[in-house]
Amino acid sequence: MILTLVVITALGFDFTNGFHDTANAMATLIATGALRPKVAVLLSAVLNLVGAFLSVQVALTVTNAVVRIQNSDGTPKTETLDGGGTALLLIVLAGLVGAIVWNVFTWLLGLPSSSSHALFGGLIGSAVAGLGWAGVNWTGDGSKLDGVVGKVLLPAILSPVIAGVVAGVGTWLIYRLTVGVARRFTDNGFRWGQIGSASLVSLAHGTNDAQKTMGVITLALIAAGEWSDTGAIPFWVKVTCAVAISLGTYLGGWRIIRTLGKGLVEIGPPQGMAAESASAAVILSSSQLGFALSTTQVATGSILGSGVGRPGAQVRWAVAGRMVTAWLITMPAAGLAGALMWWIADLIGGSAGAVVIFALLLALTGLMWARSRRTPVNHHNVNDEWQDDRAPARVPAGHAS
């Protein structure tokens, strides 16, 4: 019973992961008109699907970076398996619910917050609630980058800065090198450059992010005794995760695409190419060098950098500031939501508790979706002129940010 809920919730998270992150690769393409909005999200969805299937390698130990519910070979720790794995399943479920709630909330505000941070935050929160402070892997053992500090916090600070510098330098160089070249040559050339670099970002996203959900679902299956091979992922898990993330991507988080593509800087084709190339380079080289990071923060840093690097371009620092705030509170907020969910479930107890927090998840996301209908953003108006007074990122009363 709980296992079914965990699987459904994990797929739900994968779906929000998809639509939350469409903007990372496609916002610049859509904003510069290199591709029509619908075509861009379709391309991204297909590449995410392909990317998810490419990940043959098992990402079973994904939770080890931040919480202590697994052994290093991927099997669940024995002390979490009391009562047929219910303890572990409840922690994972509460963490996922917290992550989804935060993801949908930041989407409602049109803010590109990191889905990985939401997932990690949610899991940390529910692990603290369920296992105490010792249930969290804060700093690792010091031999390599590990734990919340090494895998999440430090890269979160460094990666947007690196991406911004690279995109800024790239933009500056491109504008310098093409001074005086007729528009008909530059626009067509950079259009293809943008499509190529954005496609790389989408593919890399599919391989990285779908794997996380696959790992979480497989962990739940092992805990419940439904699966025992720590060297492989059940095929149906792979298929459903791949489909969930690409469906989410195709749906398109238009509110976030709008903020990234139009809100931050007025972006031109050369800037779009510089930004996406910088994102692709930073994402790939950092994963080659074992440096974990968030695609969302890299993409935002790149776009910001492309604004700074273009002579005379205007950057809306107020929008950038709001994004940075969202980054800072993503982990604690998702963690708080995860912890709260665990407490509620624990208070009620057993399967009933799990059902209640699942129902809470449906109610909360439903409410936020209904709220979003009042100021809809879709593929028709995603590129409308940005007006600061009716920005989609209006902060509701009572929410401190």
Added chain:
Amino acid sequence: MHNLQLALDGAWKVLLASLILGAGLPALFALGVRSMAYGTGGEVSGGSPHRTGTIVGYVCFGIVLLGVLLGLTYIVATGLGKTLSFENVIPTLVDKS
């Protein structure tokens, strides 16, 4: 504070690699666009076609394409549990340690 040291150590490597690939290749691409325009005589000055421009343009695009292929290989290889090794200068596929 081992983590901070390790992170800064990783960060400058990422910055260096990304500057070459993420800013260098787009700059080369821009140079290619410029050469192509020069090749067809489309630059502000001039007006007559220049064959050298077209050739230089194609060379630039070719190098950029190689860089993109390297990135693609890396993504596919990671998914298959392998990684690229740059130890022998020429990138080769090896099993992930």
